[in-house]
Amino acid sequence: MASDLLSIAKSGSKAARIALDITAHNIANASTDGYIRRSAKTEEIAAPGPLGSINNVSLSGVRVGGIIRNADQFRLSEVRRTTADVSRADAELSGLEKIETAVEGSRIYDGIVDFESALQHLSADPVNPSLRAAAIEAARAAASNFNVADASLKAVGDGVRFEASEGVKNANTLMEEIARVNVKMTRAPEGSSDQVALLDRRDHLLKELSGEVGVFTSVDANNMVEVRIGSSTGPVLVSQGTSATMSMQQGADGTISFEVDGAAVTVGSGALAGHEQALDEVATMQTELDDLAMSLADAVNTVQTNGSALDGTPGTAMFAGTGAGDLALAFENGALIATAPAGAEPNSRDPGNLGAMSAALETAGVAAGADKILFDISATVKGRSITRDTLATIADNATVSLQAQAGVDLDAEAVNLVRYQQAFQASGRVMQVASDLFDTIIGIR
Template structure:
């Protein structure tokens, strides 16, 4: 009897000590990123009968059957999903803000207005050389603003592509690390603290990956994860497929996984792709606007004569916002007079036709519409981002409440397991006293 009591009490002391160790581990890692609360899983150890005790019940105490991670697969999947959506929105918003700055700060709208104002002033005195020079200077400024806008757009696109390339490299590193974790999980003991640490590492890597590209996961009984994205497998067992990025001629980007084309729907890569598509659209509209400015002015020039009576020559040359430039060198080259007018004519009818053509084309309105559309897109994406941020924060809070360390709970566990340890020690003392008493019987 005393020997049974002693072994039972010893097993209880060992179990209580293990639970105290796990509690101390939780407290120590309360602020560690990605740490999931552990608990010692206890189970009864009992055996019936034995030699000389057939039909008797032999109680054998308790044991620690494993270390349990307080993880919720659904909440973790929700955190990954919402994180992927949020990173896509953040990246796209940053790209659109840079696009907005490139168009707005270039001052294209103001330059168009100033160019038309210079033409209006010249219409009051078509022969004034100072006013002619002012018109030519306004045209040169307008062309420069288009060039600046395109350069700024190119810089914004280059930044997006650079960040996307860095994210692709990071995704490949994470994929390789996940493959290594899978291999280590296959060798880790069931319910061991090593397995719990590996599972924490696995979940942290999956969350990082979800911020780069949207992923789907499936888990094996040993905890190994299979990761897919865009319908292609990224990590399977100890193998990971390479993610690559290609750049099209228009600056947009595409992705391949193991050689197969994929179209990410979430993560920073999806956001970068969306922002670059927007940049390409804005660039096309700037090119159209620049060509319309040059075409309208040059067409009016062809219908009139310069101040020296020679046929009107183009003021602008080049194609698109990047190529537009002023080729006229003298203010006298502005064809204010109609065809057939003599040299020195102050007939401004062709200038009036040019102003009317510019008014009909409504170039300032087109530039303003472009600015409005870009600003509206930024405003709309900001609202979406804020909503996704709230959703992602809610998902994370829910996970942390379920899987995180609550110091109040751990403090209570310290007292509970300490008392269990002391009680088991007292039981061992009682067993020792009984044994001594038995030995002392005569």
């Protein structure tokens, strides 16, 4: 009987010590990113045996059957899903804000309005050389502003493409590491501290990967995770110990697309999706600016060629270029501005052609078009900002839900320390009782 007590007490003290070690490990890693709270899985040791048995069951104590990670797959997958969503929104919003800054900073609307104002001032005294010079300078500034807007947008595009390229590299690195962890998982004993640490590492890597591209995961019987893009039918990124290779392709208009092992894929969430959407907006904005620049040039040039310059010669085109990037003045001599109608005498004070030019600009909606571009990008940024904030709240809630289950509560761990310490002390007391029984038995004569 005494030997049975010693065996049971020994198993109890060992289980309590392991539980204390796990609790201490939890406390030490309370601030470790990606750490999932552990607990000991204890099992009763009860085996059939005739000696010292009760109803043919030998009472043999307790053992630690393994280490439990206190997190379920649903909450982990929700964190990954919401992380992918908010990462996409963040990346897109960041790109849109840069577009807004580029367009607003170029002052295209102000340049157009200033040019129209200079034409109106010139109409009051068409032969005034100072007013003609001012009109030429306003036209040059308007063209220059378009050039600045185009260059700024190209810089935005370059920056976003660089971020996307780095994101692809990071995704490939993460996929390779997940594949390596998969291989290590096959060698780790079930319920061991090694296995639990590998699971933590893998879940952390999966969350990081979700920040780049939305993923769907499934785990096989060997605890190896399969990772796909987006859904259960998406392209495979990681399978057992093998990882795919992701790449980025750039279109002629600066937009991007993605491939996995050479096959085109659609990325619906994650930062890469946000970068792709932002570059779509950059391309759209560049097209709108090109169209607006050509509207300005066409409206002015058409009227110019139908009027007369200061010396009475037929007017020539004021602007040259094919888009916002290369829009420029075709001449710098203010005397060449066709202020008078066709066939007018030299030094004519008839501002009829200037009136036609102002009307043409209004009909073409150049200033209104610039204003609309500014309004649309500002409204888009505001809307995407609201969406991002909403998704961030959802992601925060998913993280809080996971932390409630998987995070380390220092108060709870302090209680566990006392509980397991008392269990250890109680097992020691059982050992003392067993020792007393031995002494009693030995003392019987």
